[in-house]
Amino acid sequence: MTTLETIPNRSIQQEMQFAEFPKSDVSWAFKPTDDGATDVTWTISGKDLPFGFKAFTTFTGGMEKQIGPHYERSLEKLDSIIQLKLKAFSIHINGITEYGGGFYIYKTTSATGANISDIMSKQYGEIMGYMAKNNIVASGMPFTIYNEINTENGNVIMSNAIPTMSKVNVESGSEILCGFIPNTKVLKTTLKGNYENLPKAWEAAMKHIAENGLEMSEIKPFEVYSNDPSNFPNPANWVTEIYIPLK
Numbered sequence: 001m002t003t004l005e006t007i008p009n010r011s012i013q014q015e016m017q018f019a020e021f022p023k024s025d026v027s028w029a030f031k032p033t034d035d036g037a038t039d040v041t042w043t044i045s046g047k048d049l050p051f052g053f054k055a056f057t058t059f060t061g062g063m064e065k066q067i068g069p070h071y072e073r074s075l076e077k078l079d080s081i082i083q084l085k086l087k088a089f090s091i092h093i094n095g096i097t098e099y100g101g102g103f104y105i106y107k108t109t110s111a112t113g114a115n116i117s118d119i120m121s122k123q124y125g126e127i128m129g130y131m132a133k134n135n136i137v138a139s140g141m142p143f144t145i146y147n148e149i150n151t152e153n154g155n156v157i158m159s160n161a162i163p164t165m166s167k168v169n170v171e172s173g174s175e176i177l178c179g180f181i182p183n184t185k186v187l188k189t190t191l192k193g194n195y196e197n198l199p200k201a202w203e204a205a206m207k208h209i210a211e212n213g214l215e216m217s218e219i220k221p222f223e224v225y226s227n228d229p230s231n232f233p234n235p236a237n238w239v240t241e242i243y244i245p246l247k
Helices: 051-059 062-087 116-133 195-211
Strands: 002-007 011-016 024-032 038-046 090-099 102-111 143-149 156-163 177-181 184-192 222-225 239-245
Touching: 038 062, 090 195, 102 116, 102 143, 116 156, 184 195, 195 239
Parallel strands: none
Antiparallel strands: 002 011, 011 024, 024 038, 090 184, 102 156, 102 177, 143 156, 143 222, 184 239, 222 239
16 A cells, blocks of 8 residues: 555545455545535555456455445544544643732633533623734733632633733723732643543642642632643543642
């Protein structure tokens, strides 16, 4: 099997040869679906095949019977392997460090465990729209401050925020405000993987605090989304940094 050409996320062209028989063309086609999945079509096309080979495949049920089951199983395995890679995640307790702090603009709201992702997307959309309208430049990645967390039902009061280079004088009466985080000592924890694993990362961070006799400060904990998911199609590559301020 020799790969001749690849077009990322679209197609693969290959050439395959059995023993001394003429080479066959192999193609892969990848087509995104409306539900975020991908349809994969895998095709083999023989050319200049000798009569003896054609006769053999005819009497044994044809190429579909000979190769079809292998193709189907391989596509199923491809899907299962991809699913595992999408679900992979790791949690690392980085330890005690300092967070540099700085100004940020934010919008505060409440959310439940069921709708938090949708609300975050809406919040950040409004903040980015405000920044574009007022020519405000971001100085870092978006983050979320957790003002209150109900551990029993998962409800939160949160401030979704984007760092700015300096203090921003926001419009009077605006729901978008300007805040400041001072330089502070923190426990840093890093999650690499889908955001749905964040509760496990927070649990690991809080367990570390309890086991090591650390004491949280009055500054609210927050999480920073270190890379843009739109640039990383595989959620296993998303990186989130959790910061819990300490006394």
